[in-house]
Amino acid sequence: APGLSNGPEAMEVDGLQEVPLCSCRMETPKSREITTLANNQCMATESVDNELGRCTNSVVKYELMRPSNKVQLLVLCEDHRGRMVKHQCCPGCGYFCTAGTFMECQPESSISHRFHKSCASQVNDTSYCPHCGEEASKAKEVTIAKADTTSTVSLSYEQQKPAAVEGRADTTTGSGTGTRLSEEDKPESSAAEGFDIPGSSVFPKPTTSLTQGPVKETLESALIALDSEKPKKLRFHPKQLYFSARQGELQKVLLMLVDGIDPNFKMEHQSKRTPLHAAAESGHVDICHMLIQAGANIDTCSEDQRTPLMEAAENNHLETVKYLIKAGALVDPKDAEGSTCLHLAAKKGHYDVVQYLLSNGKMDVNCQDDGGWTPMIWATEYKHIELVKLLLAKGSDINIRDNEENICLHWAAFSGCVDIAEILLAAKCDLHAVNIHGDSPLHIAARENRYECVVLFLSRGSDVTLKNKEGETPLQCSSLNSQVWVALQMNKTLKESSSEKPAQIEKVVSRDIARGYERIPIPCVNSVDSEPCPSNYKYVSQNCVTSPMDIDRNITHLQYCVCIDDCSSSNCMCGQLSMRCWYDKDGRLLPEFNMAEPPLIFECNHACSCWRTCRNRVVQNGLRTRLQLYRTQKMGWGVRTMQDIPLGTFVCE
16 A cells, blocks of 8 residues: 555665554444444454464453454453453454463563564564563563463573564554544453554545544544653654554554654655645645644645645545635645646546535635646646536636647547537637747647547538648648548548538637737638738737826835735725725626726825735736737728626726
């Protein structure tokens, strides 16, 4: 299983391994299968003078117990339940040390741990007590007589290299099912809630918050176990906190934190990730909570600028994502490639995570990474159809261009997903858009041999004769005599051989008349004649003057606000200069705005203390509507919108 601290990855950190611990004091809920197997009889096996015997006592309590995670869960009688709590069952083999010669470790005068010499835990050629992690050299060899629970013969213990055993014994807890934990050393004591977690097996993830349910029980059980018996001298290295956090070993994490290990310790060989990164990556909500309570930085960045929230989102751990956000994690940081947690979740197709991230209103559905890719582009390229539908419903702009001026339809053509291409075209994605290389979606589909996409684009009127900057048509981009080539050639032949006068095809004469100065390109098209893009103009994206004017640009003379909210309240000084903030959360004028006699609108500026994304900033954000310069039949050049514009939306100055 990924993330196990006893795997090869753990060996690379200076041969570091963990000391296994027992789970003698842990209880698990009843299991119908094991109860049926037990047939109402105790399942304990006793070791008496090197002979094994099965207990025949009746069972009163059906909660399960075991001395370690490599021993099967057992239904025990009251006598053996008490002896299990007293650590008289060997964690290595699961047999009760009843009579004969055994090893006995006494970390405290009132506590003794029994185990077989061959069952001692071995770490780096050193033997340890499988119960508490004390060095086995401090244990004594004792002989227990039949029907006697006291040590009768004490011999010095010569340290031996124990036989290799499979599995691991520990009291670690992960995000599994709720269990019960004995609170006292005595068998007649009452039980308190706790956890029993298999170290390397697959276990269910928590589905409830920390306020109730199994995660809360997990934390309580770990605290009770820590309070009742704290193992001595475990010699944890700070690096072990990372591996235990990733594996879900809550009790070990707690022991290390109590021992003073820094929860923000960064792993040099793991891209300087912290234990919180590891816990979030594996989806251990309980450990995330414990680390944060111990002082872990919730927004700490690794070497590649990844936060714990990014790790949880990328690995589809919805409950962890919810917890981290509720605990105050920032949702908009970007990693070394400019990706947010929304980008990472969209790329992997994690529908529920994306839906939750967009539900809190804090994330921009159209945020772009360093390559200009939006979550929609990532979802499109990786063929996540349902996610594309969700992002569209959440307002994703399908015509935003990446750094090479590709739109979503280019990436649908590249991936060959005709279903997504149809969805995008139905949402009015621009079929004729060309990128920085002059390639249309049809060029891309032809080059990548995406037959279904080619047929779709041709059926919607894509121009088979359009040339890119290399002078290539889609036909020339395709492989000779391929299915795609045949389809393109047939379309070209049919158009050329038409008896009627061919209809004028709309051609893109400029991919952006704004030359990149606007966030959204403004293409120029002509379907009327051969007139090229007009050149007798100068496009400017900001206010400018054409005659001398005395404009005071001194920042100290500007009116400003000191808002800490989104500037929508009546306390905003800039809003008060306009009587109020006239924009809604979508940047549109409010219905009560007087269109006939509009009041002055004073927007927030660079002297204000508010965020750049506050509500009272719209005009300064520039063009946000898709426009197109086109050739009219009789009136020269005109401008038209390529999308519906809701009432009150800013278009341009």
